[in-house]
Amino acid sequence: MSNTKFFAGKTVGRLKLICEAVGGWKCECSCGREPIFSEEALASVRSCGCIVILGLDLATNSGWAVRYSWRNAAAIKCGTFNVAENDSGEEVSWETKYALTSTQVYKLIIEHKPDFVAIEEPEHRVTQFNKKKKNPVTGAIEESSTINPNALQLSGISGAAIGVCMMMGVACGTIPSRSWHSKYHGKGVKPEPKEDWKDVAIRSCEREHVPLPPTKKAQRDAAEAVCISACWHWCSVLDISWMRKRWMDLRTGAAKALAQRQAGQVAA
Ligand SMILES: [Zn+2]
Known part of the structure; x- marks a missing residue:
């Protein structure tokens, strides 16, 4: 039959x-x-039994990287995508950015079929900083505390990506930047003066012969995704039993x- x-x-x-x-x-x-x-x-x-990991450094400009357990770092695929604008080049609303992110992550999962998706955790704290402003009436310089509201988009963007992983049956987890910086680059490694962490990530990719995108701007986002993809077993996995089991099965072999x-x- x-x-x-x-x-x-x-x-x-x-x-x-x-x-x-x-x-x-x-x-x-x-x-x-x-x-x-x-x-x-x-x-x-x-x-x-082989493993494919997708690493995501999510923001309005996002980096992605795909790492294969049976290949070396030179075989890593990576790139970027942008969710700030629509097809006509117009700036889009926050909610549209989330929707565009989910579409991009969906395409990546369909194409690369990862076993796990490692995502940089968005800041949970709202960072306050002081802003000096001239009082229009008195002319005095006044200092006030403010936040960068755009930083709040990162949670929405990550949430959209995580939702897609869940719907597609792919386990995923997040890792704070401070954790993967020390795990991946080693304790005590810091950006040089006038550098940031993205420069450190590019250097490490160059050392490992990871083929990065051609432009410096794209390299900055893709390189971090490459590092994040290497840190998948240190991620915090969602409190969802099948995801945790899948992650543990991958981790333990x-x-x-x-x-x-x-x-x-x-x-x-
Ligand atoms: Zn295989």
């Missing part, structure tokens, strides 16, 4: 079913391996062990 649930060409995560074989289906994984999985096993595996156990054979 033919089984309509499984057929050649069907995709399961990053696996593509090639043909029926002894013990199940011969699959092609996006990493190039060709494991055989039983139909039962195909319910719980998404790859041969349980997902890989399961795939290897389930696979009839793994071609080198």
Whole structure:
């Protein structure tokens, strides 16, 4: 009896079913391996055991990076996207930026099929700073406390990205910039005078031969996403049980062990 649930060409995560074989289906994984999985096993595996991580440095100008467990840093793919303007080049509302972010993240997940999405955590505190202003009546210079309201957009932008991950069944988590700076660059590493953290990220990408975008502006955003993608196992994962389980399975190697156990054979 033919089984309509499984057929050649069907995709399961990053696996593509090639043909029926002894013990199940011969699959092609996006990493190039060709494991055989039983139909039962195909319910719980998404790859041969290899891992793809999407890192996101989200803002109005965002950076993204895709890292592969079976390749070195030179194979990392990265780029940027902008959500400040619509197709006609007009500046858009905050809510539109969130919607445009979700579209961009959706496209990235469809194209790269990541196992986990690591996102830089937006500031939870509202940073206040002092602003000097001339009193129009008295002419005196007065100091007042203010905030940068645009910083509040970052939570909306991240929320949009996280919602897309959730809907698409991809585990995700966030990591504060101070955490990944010290984890990735090492304790005590700081930007040189007249530099910021993005410059530090570009230097580390150049050292590892990560192919960055051509312009300096795009490099600044993409390079941070590359660093964030390396810090996925230090992320705070959402309080959602399937996401936590998936993340733990990836972290501990349980997902890989399961795939290897389930696979009839793994071609080198
Ligand atoms: Zn694979």
